[in-house]
Amino acid sequence: EFVGDEVPSYEGDAWTDDEGELLPVLAVVGRPNVGKSTLVNRIIGRREAVTEDTPGVTRDRVAYEANWNGRRFTVLDTGGWDPEGEGLRASITAQAERAVALADAVLFVVDATVGATDHDEAVVKILRAARKPVVLAANKVDGPATEADAAMLWSLGLGEPYPVSALHGRGSGDLLDAAMEALPTEPTHGHRILGGPRRVALLGKPNVGKSSLLNKLAGEHRVVVDAKAGTTVDPVDELIELGGKTWRFVDTAGIRRKVNTASGHEYFASLRTAAALDKAEVAVVLIEAQESITEQDTRIISMVVESGRALVIAYNKWDLLDDERRYYLEREIERDLVRVPWAPRVNIAARTGRHVDKLVPAIETALESWDQRIPTGRLNSFIGTLVAAHPHPIRGGRQPRILFATQAATRPPRFVLFASAFIEAGYRRFIERRLREEFGFVGTPIDISVRVRE
Numbered sequence: 001e002f003v004g005d006e007v008p009s010y011e012g013d014a015w016t017d018d019e020g021e022l023l024p025v026l027a028v029v030g031r032p033n034v035g036k037s038t039l040v041n042r043i044i045g046r047r048e049a050v051t052e053d054t055p056g057v058t059r060d061r062v063a064y065e066a067n068w069n070g071r072r073f074t075v076l077d078t079g080g081w082d083p084e085g086e087g088l089r090a091s092i093t094a095q096a097e098r099a100v101a102l103a104d105a106v107l108f109v110v111d112a113t114v115g116a117t118d119h120d121e122a123v124v125k126i127l128r129a130a131r132k133p134v135v136l137a138a139n140k141v142d143g144p145a146t147e148a149d150a151a152m153l154w155s156l157g158l159g160e161p162y163p164v165s166a167l168h169g170r171g172s173g174d175l176l177d178a179a180m181e182a183l184p185t186e187p188t189h190g191h192r193i194l195g196g197p198r199r200v201a202l203l204g205k206p207n208v209g210k211s212s213l214l215n216k217l218a219g220e221h222r223v224v225v226d227a228k229a230g231t232t233v234d235p236v237d238e239l240i241e242l243g244g245k246t247w248r249f250v251d252t253a254g255i256r257r258k259v260n261t262a263s264g265h266e267y268f269a270s271l272r273t274a275a276a277l278d279k280a281e282v283a284v285v286l287i288e289a290q291e292s293i294t295e296q297d298t299r300i301i302s303m304v305v306e307s308g309r310a311l312v313i314a315y316n317k318w319d320l321l322d323d324e325r326r327y328y329l330e331r332e333i334e335r336d337l338v339r340v341p342w343a344p345r346v347n348i349a350a351r352t353g354r355h356v357d358k359l360v361p362a363i364e365t366a367l368e369s370w371d372q373r374i375p376t377g378r379l380n381s382f383i384g385t386l387v388a389a390h391p392h393p394i395r396g397g398r399q400p401r402i403l404f405a406t407q408a409a410t411r412p413p414r415f416v417l418f419a420s421a422f423i424e425a426g427y428r429r430f431i432e433r434r435l436r437e438e439f440g441f442v443g444t445p446i447d448i449s450v451r452v453r454e
C-alpha cells in the first residue's frame with residue numbers, strides 16, 4: 001500500500017495554511033534593488049539569499065507563509081523584476097497595482113541611502129489610491145550614521161518611516177510590529193476573499209457587446225460606491241451589485257475605453273484579456289451568436305482555460321438569430337468548442353437585456369466548482385472503484401496502476417495521481433470525464449498530473 005509522503009504543494013496553497021484557513025496578506029512593494037527580496041527573506045526567516053543577479057530574470061509574485069510573534073500571515077514578494085527592462089516605470093506601477101489588489105496591507109520599501117525617487121513617487125500614488133494600510137520601510141539603514149536618511153522619507157506623506165537593515169536585521173522587529181498593527185487579523189481584501197466581492201472579467205473580441213453588457217449590468221442595478229478603506233481597490237474595476245451580492249468586474253475601464261487603432265487591434269485586445277484574466281477568478285467570454293465563431297473567440301477561451309480561471313460562455317446578440325443560424329451555431333459549438341463542454345452557457349442579448357439575469361447563477365456555479373475540494377478518502381474510493389472496473393490498458397506487459405490520488409489544490413482543482421507507471425493521456429482524459437460526471441466541476445478547468453512511483 002502506498003503512503004503519500006510528499007504531497008506536492010502549489011504556489012496557490014501559500015495563501016492558506018494546512019487546514020485551508022485564510023491568512024491576511026502583506027505585500028512587499030517597491031522599485032528594483034531597494035532590498036525587497038532581502039527583506040522578505042528576513043521576514044520568513046530564510047537564511048540563504050534569493051536575490052537574483054541575472055539580468056533579465058523576472059520572477060512573478062511569490063507567496064510565503066510567515067509568522068511574527070505568533071501571528072501568521074502571507075508575505076507576497078513582488079521582487080525580482082528586471083531593473084534594466086524597458087518601460088521600468090510602467091512595470092513598477094503594474095507590479096504595485098497587482099500586489100496592492102491582492103494585499104490586506106502593504107509594506108512599501110524605499111532605499112534610504114538613495115532617498116525618494118520619481119519611481120517611488122509613482123508607487124506612492126498607487127498606494128494612496130488603493131487606501132490600503134501602508135507601512136513604510138526605510139531600508140539599508142545599516143547603522144546610526146544613516147538614520148537621518150530615513151527621516152527624510154517623511155516627505156513621502158505615508159507616515160513614519162521605519163529605519164531598517166534588511167541585510168543585517170537592524171530595526172526589523174519594530175518594522176514587523178508596525179506591519180502587524182496595519183494588517184487586519186481577518187483577511188479582508190486578500191487574494192482569497194471569503195464572502196468578499198468575487199472578481200469577474202468580461203472578455204471577448206471587439207464589438208461583441210462587452211460594454212453593452214456592462215452597461216446593462218451596472219445600469220439596472222445599484223453601482224456600489226463604498227468609501228470604506230480598501231474597498232475601492234483599483235479605479236479600473238467596478239463594483240456591481242447583482243443577485244444580492246457585490247461583484248468586482250475587473251478592468252472595466254479597459255472595456256469602456258475603446259482601442260481604435262486599426263493595426264494592432266487584436267494585439268491590444270489580447271493584452272487586455274491577459275491582464276484582466278490575471279486579476280479575475282472567473283471569466284465570462286462573450287461570443288457573437290449571429291456570426292460564425294472565429295479563431296479569436298477560441299483563442300480567448302484557450303487563454304481562460306490556460307490561466308486556470310473559471311469560465312462561463314455567453315452567446316450575445318441572440319435577438320439577431322434566425323432558425324437557420326441557430327442550427328449552424330450549434331454545429332459550430334460542437335466543432336470549435338469541444339475543449340470546453342463543461343462551461344455553462346447562457347444565450348443573451350445585452351442590448352435588450354434578454355436572459356442577462358441568467359449570468360449570475362452561471363457565474364456562481366462556475367465559482368463553486370472552481371473552489372470545490374474533494375476529500376482524499378472520497379476521491380480514492382471513487383478512483384479505486386473506477387480503476388477496478390476500467391483498468392488502464394496493459395503496456396509492454398505491464399499494468400500501470402494508480403496507487404493513490406489526492407486533490408493538491410483548488411482554484412482550479414488540481415489532482416495528482418501517484419501511479420506505478422506512466423498513465424496515458426487518453427486514460428487521464430477518461431478519469432477527468434468521470435471526475436466531472438461524479439463531482440460536477442461545471443465551469444472550471446481541472447488539472448490532472450501523474451507522479452510515477454517505483
Ligand code: GDP
Pocket residue numbers: 030031032033034035036037038039051052079080081139140141142164165166167168
Ligand atoms: P529587490 O530588487 O528590491 O528585491 O532588492 P534585493 O533584495 O535584491 O537587494 C538589492 C541589493 O541591495 C542586494 O545587493 C542586497 O544585498 C542589497 N541590500 C538589501 N538590503 C540591504 C540593506 O539593508 N543594507 C545594505 N547595505 N544592502 C542591502
Ligand code: GDP
Pocket residue numbers: 204205206207208209210211212213255316317318319320348349350351352
Ligand atoms: P464591445 O466592443 O465588446 O464593448 O462591444 P459594444 O458593447 O460596444 O457593442 C458593439 C455593438 O454591438 C454596438 O453597436 C452594440 O449596440 C451592439 N450590440 C451589443 N449587444 C447587442 C445585442 O445583444 N444585440 C444587438 N442586436 N446588438 C448588440
